[in-house]
Every structure is written in C-alpha cells, then in structure tokens.
Amino acid sequence: MSTxxxxxxxxxxxxxxxxxATVLIVTFAMAIVAILLGxxxxxxxxxxxxxxxxxxxxxxxxxxxxxxIGPQLFNSLFLLFLxxxxxxxxxxxxGIYMSEYAKPGKLTNFIRLVVxxxxxxxxxxxxLFGLLLLVNTFNLGFSLLSGAxxxxxxxxPLMVRITEQAFAGVPKEQxxxxxxxGLSKWKIITSIMLPVAIPSLITGTILASxxxxxxxxxxxxxxxxxTPPLDFTNWNPFSPRxxxxxxxxxxxxxxxxxxxxxxxxxxxxxxxxxxxSAVLVIMVLIFNLLARFLGRTLYRYMTASxxxx
Amino acid sequence: xxxxxxxxxxxxxxxxxxxKHRVEDWIGRIYTSICVVFLIAVIISIVYFVTSKGVATFxxxxxxxxxxxxxxxxxxxxxxxxFGALPFITGSFMVTLLAALIASPLSISAALFMxxxxxxxxxxxxxxxxxxxxxxxxxxxxxIGLSVIVPFLREHVGGQGIGIGAGALVLSIMILPTITSxxxxxxxxxxxxxxEASYALGATRWQTIYRVVLPTVMPxxxxxxxxxxxxxxxxxxxxxxxxxxSPHIPTSLLESASTLxxxxxxxxxxxxxxxxxxxxxxxxALVLMLMTFVFVLIIRLLERRNRL
Amino acid sequence: xxxxxxxxxxxxxxxxxxxVKNISMSFPAQSVTALIGPSGCGKSTFLRSLNRMNDEIAxxxxxxxxxxxxxxxxxxxTDVIKLRQRIGMVWQRPNxxxxxxYENIAFGPxxxxxxxxxxxxxIVESSLRKAALWDEVKDRLKxxxxxxxxxxxxRLCIARALSVTPQILLLDEPASALDPVSTGKVEELISxxxxxxxxxxxxxxxxxxxxxxxxxxxFYLGKxxxxxxTDTIFTNPTQQSxxxxxxxxxx
Numbered sequence: 001m002s003t004x005x006x007x008x009x010x011x012x013x014x015x016x017x018x019x020x021a022t023v024l025i026v027t028f029a030m031a032i033v034a035i036l037l038g039x040x041x042x043x044x045x046x047x048x049x050x051x052x053x054x055x056x057x058x059x060x061x062x063x064x065x066x067x068x069i070g071p072q073l074f075n076s077l078f079l080l081f082l083x084x085x086x087x088x089x090x091x092x093x094x095g096i097y098m099s100e101y102a103k104p105g106k107l108t109n110f111i112r113l114v115v116x117x118x119x120x121x122x123x124x125x126x127x128l129f130g131l132l133l134l135v136n137t138f139n140l141g142f143s144l145l146s147g148a149x150x151x152x153x154x155x156x157p158l159m160v161r162i163t164e165q166a167f168a169g170v171p172k173e174q175x176x177x178x179x180x181x182g183l184s185k186w187k188i189i190t191s192i193m194l195p196v197a198i199p200s201l202i203t204g205t206i207l208a209s210x211x212x213x214x215x216x217x218x219x220x221x222x223x224x225x226x227t228p229p230l231d232f233t234n235w236n237p238f239s240p241r242x243x244x245x246x247x248x249x250x251x252x253x254x255x256x257x258x259x260x261x262x263x264x265x266x267x268x269x270x271x272x273x274x275x276x277s278a279v280l281v282i283m284v285l286i287f288n289l290l291a292r293f294l295g296r297t298l299y300r301y302m303t304a305s306x307x308x309x
Numbered sequence: 310x311x312x313x314x315x316x317x318x319x320x321x322x323x324x325x326x327x328x329k330h331r332v333e334d335w336i337g338r339i340y341t342s343i344c345v346v347f348l349i350a351v352i353i354s355i356v357y358f359v360t361s362k363g364v365a366t367f368x369x370x371x372x373x374x375x376x377x378x379x380x381x382x383x384x385x386x387x388x389x390x391x392f393g394a395l396p397f398i399t400g401s402f403m404v405t406l407l408a409a410l411i412a413s414p415l416s417i418s419a420a421l422f423m424x425x426x427x428x429x430x431x432x433x434x435x436x437x438x439x440x441x442x443x444x445x446x447x448x449x450x451x452x453i454g455l456s457v458i459v460p461f462l463r464e465h466v467g468g469q470g471i472g473i474g475a476g477a478l479v480l481s482i483m484i485l486p487t488i489t490s491x492x493x494x495x496x497x498x499x500x501x502x503x504x505e506a507s508y509a510l511g512a513t514r515w516q517t518i519y520r521v522v523l524p525t526v527m528p529x530x531x532x533x534x535x536x537x538x539x540x541x542x543x544x545x546x547x548x549x550x551x552x553x554x555s556p557h558i559p560t561s562l563l564e565s566a567s568t569l570x571x572x573x574x575x576x577x578x579x580x581x582x583x584x585x586x587x588x589x590x591x592x593x594a595l596v597l598m599l600m601t602f603v604f605v606l607i608i609r610l611l612e613r614r615n616r617l
Numbered sequence: 618x619x620x621x622x623x624x625x626x627x628x629x630x631x632x633x634x635x636x637v638k639n640i641s642m643s644f645p646a647q648s649v650t651a652l653i654g655p656s657g658c659g660k661s662t663f664l665r666s667l668n669r670m671n672d673e674i675a676x677x678x679x680x681x682x683x684x685x686x687x688x689x690x691x692x693x694x695t696d697v698i699k700l701r702q703r704i705g706m707v708w709q710r711p712n713x714x715x716x717x718x719y720e721n722i723a724f725g726p727x728x729x730x731x732x733x734x735x736x737x738x739x740i741v742e743s744s745l746r747k748a749a750l751w752d753e754v755k756d757r758l759k760x761x762x763x764x765x766x767x768x769x770x771x772r773l774c775i776a777r778a779l780s781v782t783p784q785i786l787l788l789d790e791p792a793s794a795l796d797p798v799s800t801g802k803v804e805e806l807i808s809x810x811x812x813x814x815x816x817x818x819x820x821x822x823x824x825x826x827x828x829x830x831x832x833x834x835x836f837y838l839g840k841x842x843x844x845x846x847t848d849t850i851f852t853n854p855t856q857q858s859x860x861x862x863x864x865x866x867x868x
Contacts (some may be wrong), residue, residue: 011511018513025426028418032485036442039482040451046456093344101341104675111345113605114352120601121355122543124570125594128577129355132362136582153351160348173712175772180668181781182702183328186337191724198713199527207444214446217545217570221577226663257448258546261455269453270456277452289466302715303763330698 019152043173047278050271056279059229060256065268069276071227074145074243075250076283079223080213082148082246087155088205095163100189119157123218126154131221143251147223153219155208162204166197205294210287214280216254224249225259233273253280356598363595366392366588377592383556383572385586392589394569396558398596400473401568403559404548405541407477412484415532419485420492425504425518436493443486451547454479459551468563469553476552476568483547484537491533495526528614535611539604543597545570569593621787622646627681627691629659629666631674634737636662638839639681644785644832649807649816651826654836655862663836664787664819669697669703685785702729705778708845709790711770713762713777718754721762721773726782740780748776751804768799775806786810788818792825804829823863827851835859 058068098115102108130150138260140146169195226249231241240248252258253276260266260273366372380393412585419439423431458478463470499522507517523530539560553565554575573590623643633729637659644650651661662671669690671677683690691702714721722741731737741758745751750772750849754765762773771791778786788807792800807816807829820826827847834844835856843850843859854860 014513014516018515021515022426025421028415029422029426032415032419032489033438035482036438036485039457040442040445042457043449043453068315078347085354090344090347094348096337097341097345101338111349114349116608117601117605118348118352118355120539120543120605122545122570122597122601124543124545124573125359125597125601126355126592128573128591131577132358133354137573153355156348156351171712172707173710174714176670176673176706176708177712177714177777179670179673180701180706181703181728181777182330182698182700183725183728184333184337184698186333187728189337192714193504199562210444214444214448216446216448217574220574225578254446254448258550260549261452263450273452274456277449280446280449284446285441288441288444295437303761326698331696 002204024201026071043274043281044068047274047276047281050275051157051278055275060272061266063266065266067266067268067272069253069272071258072251072276073279074230075223075227076213076252076254078244079144079147079151079219079250079252080209083151083155083212084205084209085282086148086152087159090152091156091159092163092201095160096167096189098160099164099167100185100193115157115160118153123154123215126150127221129153132216135222138172141247142222142224142226143247144223144250145246147250147252148220148246150218151212151215151224154215155212158208158211158297159205162201162208163197165242166200166204167193171201199295199298199302202298203208203291206287206291206294210284210291213283213287214254216252216258219252219255221259222223223252223255225251225255227251252256330374336408359591359594359598362511362591363598364592366585366592370585370588372589374584377589381558383435385580385589387494389530390585392585394589394593394596396556397567397569399543399558400476400552400566401570403473403566403571404476404480404568405538407473407562408480408484408541409538410608411477411481412537415481416485416488416533416537417492417530418495419489423489424496425522431493432497436490436512438490439486439493443490447483447544447547448550450479450483452552453482454547454551462563466563468561469565470563471551471553471559471565472561472563473552473559473566474562476548476566477562479547480541480544483544484541487540488533489535491536492526492530494521495529495533499525527555528611532608532611535604535607539601539608542600542604543570545574549574573597621684621686623684624667625682625684627663627666627679627683629662629671630678630680632676636839637666640841642841642844644815644817646654646815647812648831649811649818649829650832651830652817652819652834652836653821653823653826653862654842656821658836659839660821660834660836661789662825664766664789664817667785667787667817668701669695670705670706671760672697702781703783704785704787705781705783706787707771707774707778707789707791710794711767711774713765713770713773716762717759718762718765718773718836721777722780725777729781744776744780745773747771747779747806747810749802750776768795768801769794769804771799771803772806775803779810783814785817788816790819790821793821800825823851823865835862837862 055068056073057070060072061067078179098108098111102111127150128207130146130153134140134146134149174192174196175188178192183192226239228248230243232243234242236242237244237246239245242248242286257273257276257280260269260276264273266272319592366377367374377392377394378398379395381395382391382393383396386390423435451604454475458475459470461470462468462475503521503525504517507521512520548568549571552567552571554567554571555565556567556572559566559574576586580590623641625641627640628638633739640663652664654660665671667683669746671679679691681691685703688695714724716724719741722744723737726737726740731740742751745754750769753769762770765773775791792803795803804825807818810816813829818830830847832845833847833850835842835850837858843854843856850859853864854863
C-alpha cells in the first residue's frame with residue numbers, strides 16, 4: 001500500500017520535472033529562433049531600404065554620402081568564379097581519389113587528417129599564408145589571383161568532402177554494372193558514377209560558393225582592400241583598368257563591409273554597411289535556395305519518364 | 310599448344326592488346342593523385358611557413374618565450390619594444406569559452422526541440438533554417454554585433470558597449486548554428502528503439518532525454534561544442550569589430566580587449582615583412598595553428614569514444 | 618567454334634575463410650548450367666569469380682584456374698577489363714544506368730569502338746529484341762531507364778549485357794526480385810539465348826533450375842557435391858544431400 005503511494009509521489013514529481021524541462025527546452029529553442037530570425041530580419045529590414053539599382057552599380061565614395069557597392073559586388077562574383085574554376089577540378093580529383101582509389105591504411109588516414117586539419121584552419125591564418133607565399137614570394141601582389149588561390153585553400157577541404165560523399169552515395173550496383181560491362185575504372189567514374197553524383201555535387205558546390213562569397217578574413221591580405229578605377233568597357237584581361245584582369249587588386253563585398261565598419265568615414269557609412277550586409281545575406285539566401293532547388297530538379301530529371309539526351 | 314613457341318608476354322599481348330582502357334585508367338590515377346599531392350603540399354607548406362616565421366621571433370629576434378607567453382605588456386613600436394602576448398592569448402580563450410558557455414545550452418535545447426519534441430516540423434523547417442544561418446558570413450555577424458549588441462549593452466548594461474562581452478555574444482550567435490546542427494544530427498541518428506524502450510518502461514520524456522538520450526550522444530554533443538569553439542577561436546573579423554582592440558587583460562566583461570586574431574588583423578597591414586613586429590604577429594598565427602591541432606585532436610578523441 | 622570454358626581446382630578465400638573449395642567443372646557450349654544449393658554454399662561467390670568480380674572485394678583471394686579459350690583468367694597478368702568484355706553479367710536486382718533506355722544499351726558498344734549512329738541503332742534494336750523488350754520500349758527510347766518497371770529494367774540489363782555480344786552470360790538469381798509474369802519472360806529469354814552463348818545461372822528456385830537448365834551443379838558448404846545433366850540430378854541424384862535439398866528438406 002505504502003510503496004504504491006511512494007511510487008505515485010515519484011511519478012508525480014517526475015511528471016512535474018518533465019513539464020518544467022519541456023517548457024525550458026521550448027523556451028530556449030524559441031529564444032534562439034527569435035534571436036536568429038530577429039537579427040536576420042533586422043539586417044534585411046535595415047538594409048533593404050538602402051538597396052537600389054544605383055547602390056548596386058555605382059562606385060563607393062570615401063568622404064561623401066551616396067556611394068554604392070558596384071565594383072565590390074562585381075569583384076565578389078568574379079572572385080567566386082575564379083575560385084571555383086580552380087577549386088572544383090582539384091576538389092573533384094582529390095574527392096574521387098578518397099572515395100574510389102584510396103585503400104584503407106596509413107596513407108588514407110593521413111590524407112583524411114590533412115583534410116580535417118585544413119578545414120579547421122582559421123581563415124586569417126590562410127590569409128597570412130597567402131600573403132607570404134602568393135603575394136610576396138610568387139610576386140602575385142594583392143590581386144584577384146592571390147585571392148582566388150587563398151580561397152581555394154580555404155574551400156578545398158569542403159569540396160573534397162562534398163565529392164567524397166556524393167560518390168559514396170552512388171549505389172554500388174552502378175559500379176558493378178560498369179565493371180561487368182568491361183569498362184575501365186576511370187570510364188566508370190566519369191561516365192557512370194559522375195552523372196549519378198551530379199545532383200549532390202551541384203548542391204554541395206553551390207552551398208560552398210555561398211561560404212566563399214562571404215569570406216573576408218582570408219582576403220584582407222591577398223585580394224587586397226582596394227579596387228582600382230574600373231572601366232567596364234575594357235575586357236582586355238591584361239589592361240590594369242579591366243575588370244577581368246586577374247592581377248589587379250579587388251576588394252570584395254565582405255571585405256568592404258568590414259572596412260566601412262572599422263574605418264568608414266562617409267556620413268552614410270552605417271547605411272552603406274547595412275545595405276551591403278543585406279545584399280550579402282540575400283546572396284547567401286539565393287545560393288541556399290538555388291542549391292536545394294537545382295539538386296532536387298536534377299535528380300527528378302534523371303529518374304523521371306521524360307525525354308533526356 | 311600453338312602458343313608454345315611464343316613467350317607468355319607475347320601471347321598475352323596478342324590476346325589482349327594494349328588498349329584505351331589502360332590509358333584511361335592511367336589518366337584517372339595520375340589526375341586524382343596530383344590533386345591529393347597538391348592537398349598535402351598545401352598543408353605541409355602552411356605548417357612549414359607559419360612555423361618558421363612564428364619561431365623566428367624567438368630564434369632570430371631573441372624574444373624570450375617567457376616574455377611572449379607570460380608578458381602582459383604589448384608595445385612593439387616603443388624604443389625598447391616589449392612583446393607580451395598574454396593579453397591576446399587570454400582574450401582569445403576568454404571569448405571562446407564564454408561563447409561556448411552561452412551557446413551550448415541554447416544549441417542543445419534547440420537540437421532537443423527539433424528532434425525530440427517536434428521531429429517532423431524540426432526536420433522540415435528548422436533544420437534548413439539552421440543550415441542557412443550557418444552560412445551567414447562572419448562580417449555580417451560582426452555588423453550585427455556593432456549595430457545591435459554593442460548599443461544594447463551600452464544602454465542597458467553600461468560601459469562603452471564594445472568589449473569582451475560583446476565579442477563573446479557575437480561569437481556565441483555565430484556558433485549557435487554549428488553546435489545545433491551537429492547536435493541535431495547526432496540526436497536524429499539515434500535508433501528509435503532506444504527511446505521507445507525507455508517510454509515503454511514508463512519514463513517521462515525528460516527522464517528519457519536525461520537518462521538515455523543525452524548520455525548516449527554526449528561525445529557527439531561535445532564534438533559539436535568543440536567544433537564551435539574552434540570556429541570561435543579562429544574567427545577574426547566579427548570579433549575584431551566589437552571587442553575594442555585594447556592590448557590589456559580585461560578585468561570586466563564590459564572592458565575593451567583583444568584576441569590573437571584581432572591583433573593579427575589590425576597589425577599585419579602596418580608592419581614590414583621580416584621585421585620583429587611582423588614576426589611577433591606570425592608567432593600569434595603559430596599559436597592559432599597549434600590550437601587548431603589541439604581542437605582537431607580533441608574532436609578525434611571524442612569521435613573515437615563515440616564509436617565505442 | 619565453341620570455346621572451352623572450365624574451372625580447375627578453383628578456391629576462393631575471404632581472409633582465412635575458404636568460401637569455395639577446389640572446384641573443377643566445365644560449362645558446355647549452347648547450354649544453361651544452373652548452380653543450386655543452400656544460402657552461403659558459395660555458389661554466388663563462385664559465379665562472381667568467373668568474371669573476376671571478386672577482385673573488387675577487399676581481402677578476397679583466388680587460387681586455381683579458370684580456362685577460357687586456352688587462357689588462364691585467374692593469372693594476375695590477365696587483363697580483367699578485356700576479359701569482362703567477353704563475359705556478361707546480370708544481378709538479382711536490376712541496375713540500369715541513370716541514363717536513357719537507348720544509352721543503357723548503346724553505352725557498351727560505343728565504348729568498344731562502334732561510333733556509327735546507324736550501327737548503334739541496329740545494336741540497340743537487336744539487343745532489345747533479344748531481350749523481348751523492344752516492343753514495349755521502342756517509342757520511348759529517350760526516356761530514363763529508371764522509369765521502367767522492375768521486370769522491364771531487368772530485361773534491359775540483360776539487353777545491355779547482350780549488346781556487346783559476350784560469349785558467356787552469368788546470371789545471379791536474375792528473377793528472384795521479379796513478379797511471376799516477369800519471371801516467366803526472363804526464363805523464356807534464357808531458353809532462347811542459350812543457342813547463342815553459354816549461360817551460368819545461380820538460382821534458389823528448384824522449379825526454375827529444372828525448367829531452364831541443361832546441367833545442374835549442386836553446391837554445399839563451398840564444395841561441388843554433384844554436377845550433371847539436370848534431368849539426372851533432379852530424378853536420380855547420387856548424393857543423399859542433393860536429394861534432401863531438392864526435395865526441400867533443408868535450405
């Protein structure tokens with residue numbers, strides 16, 4: 001009789017604790033969601049008012065109000081393009097090696113450690129390394145190329161992981177079918193497995209692009225903190241005023257936000273920072289949605305009963 | 310038989326001539342190997358250059374290890390320069406630990422909420438939202454800190470607003486998504502039967518979480534926290550924007566301070582390559598790199614425990 | 618000319634474990650040989666060793682010989698890829714490439730050197746006809762192979778194997794994942810194809826083995842217990858264990 005009573009008491013207490021814990025968890029979780037969404041909303045809310053076609057295309061002003069972010073936006077996009085041009089082939093190769101060629105053993109473990117360490121390096125350290133090796137030793141100067149190479153180092157481990165996972169996700173029956181048909185291993189990788197891996201490769205690559213797009217610390221001392229006056233009618237890559245000259249310095253949007261915040265003296269510096277931050281966040285949002293959308297569409301395209309080439 | 314007067318090699322070549330599939334496999338092997346060699350070359354050269362530059366402060370410029378790691382006076386431009394980096398090392402550790410202290414309970418609650426309380430909603434809506442937030446650039450977090458957190462602290466708490474507390478808050482917001490998504494992944498990968506067995510015994514949800522779920526995923530949760538700390542420790546710009554950048558050990562959370570990363574960020578552009586002032590910054594980069602190794606080591610140890 | 622195809626003292630190890638024990642048997646031309654036996658008896662492993670697919674499994678090791686046209690397929694010097702071009706294989710679960718129906722068939726021949734579009738078209742049609750799939754898919758050759766039903770996918774895989782005119786076809790329980798109607802079609806197909814090539818089929822289904830094969834080999838615990846004409850094995854087995862298995866007393 002009394003043990004039942006004790007049990008009931010314990011149960012009641014357990015239930016009360018449960019309720020309290022649930023309330024706490026929900027409160028904390030809601031607090032997080034509120035904080036994050038609030039901050040994000042704040043950025044967009046404050047910045048959106050400042051975004052206009054003029055803001056997106058005109059050149060920045062140091063002393064006067066009314067400057068834009070045109071060159072910075074272009075630099076960010078062009079630098080992203082250059083970075084991916086270098087990173088994707090390297091990351092694909094190394095990722096394919098890890099998933100298809102590496103045999104379990106000391107060497108493979110070592111490469112895995114390398115990828116893990118490289119992906120945890122602070123980006124400022126990668127920036128310093130870029131300054132020392134690319135800018136000074138290789139004499140590339142503060143340039144798009146130095147920046148792209150530094151971002152390659154920053155992004156490569158992620159690209160390797162994305163590739164490795166995408167290939168690991170290909171059903172092994174696909175590989176077997178290729179083997180039994182007498183295809184070479186490389187032919188199987190490029191013609192049988194790669195098309196199956198493409199949706200997750202694209203998704204991963206676009207998400208990685210978002211990360212590259214917003215990176216600043218690795219670029220301060222590689223791509224530089226200034227942009228020469230650009231002539232958007234000059235597409236000769238060797239001309240110093242050409243926007244596509246890879247050896248010119250190029251301040252990106254993220255770097256510009258940092259610079260405006262720490263040393264901006266234009267009267268509307270805060271609004272410019274807000275507008276530029278909003279643009280950056282919107283770009284990351286676009287990358288994110290694009291990644292999900294493309295990944296899903298491509299997968300459906302491959303498996304659906306629709307005409308394909 | 311008829312092949313008896315030819316060597317086995319010739320017979321083989323006649324039967325299976327050298328063909329494109331061999332060439333293809335060579336191309337594949339060489340291409341992928343070059344990429345891996347590049348990867349290894351990169352890490353080796355980073356480690357080599359950062360180490361050799363970072364050691365130069367002590368080996369070439371004769372700054373003592375004791376002064377660098379224990380000295381509290383940083384004044385590299387003075388006539389008799391001093392290179393005490395302790396304030397920055399302390400600053401880095403303080404913001405990192407504070408950020409982890411603030412972010413961990415919140416993140417783990419969020420992960421529990423997503424996986425244990427509203428699993429389907431969590432998976433469909435919250436998980437993508439968290440992933441999105443982890444992609445927000447750090448300069449944006451720095452700007453948020455500068456335009457929201459700093460004014461808030463100034464008006465409601467006191468002081469200048471900028472300082473070690475603001476730095477820790479910005480970093481904690483930045484690492485929330487990191488810890489949350491690692492924790493949520495770990496919780497979601499638990500076998501369903503584990504929880505059901507506990508519920509079947511009459512345990513409440515909290516009892517199940519507290520006694521069964523959390524102990525099982527503890528190593529993974531710690532991994533998430535360490536990953537977040539590694540990110541916080543290495544973050545440069547977001548912290549630099551809000552911490553105040555004064556070179557001394559703060560005595561209160563509202564006091565201006567510096568971290569290793571913020572000093573490098575501000576100093577690297579103003580010092581000549583090869584000078585003692587510049588080398589001292591490289592020594593800080595070396596400390597950052599060594600801490601990266603420590604974080605990776607801890608994560609590896611935790612993962613090993615997780616597998617057992 | 619029929620090519621001699623046989624194994625000699627063939628053993629396969631996974632680490633220390635010997636999965637297939639010293640098997641010597643030959644596969645006559647223009648015939649179907651069924652490999653039967655309880656699960657884990659080594660028949661699938663044996664089948665997979667015939668085109669050296671076991672090479673892909675880490676830790677596997679093969680001793681003995683597989684003879685094809687006077688060449689030892691197990692020799693380390695043998696070009697595995699060229700070998701596999703002469704031995705087709707179809708699995709339990711259909712595994713079409715993530716490509717169009719046409720591409721699934723044309724891929725192999727094109728890789729072997731047929732670039733002419735018209736020739737490829739012909740190969741695609743004749744392979745699909747041989748696999749009794751042409752009439753069902755001739756109007757949708759450009760659609761994804763994954764839009765086909767399971768039974769159609771399996772016949773597509775057979776057509777894919779036939780597209781490169783192999784001399785030997787290895788079938789690993791090709792009908793066990795299919796519905797009865799598709800199973801019937803695949804069995805019919807096997808009977809028709811044996812006039813052109815040697816077929817080796819692993820099956821768990823005794824009726825199927827009796828229906829489609831000319832020769833039957835009974836495997837037990839990695840050993841070849843009995844091998845002979847299917848009629849003889851099914852009506853008058855010499856071993857007690859064979860009889861027990863066929864009668865469904867175990868396995």
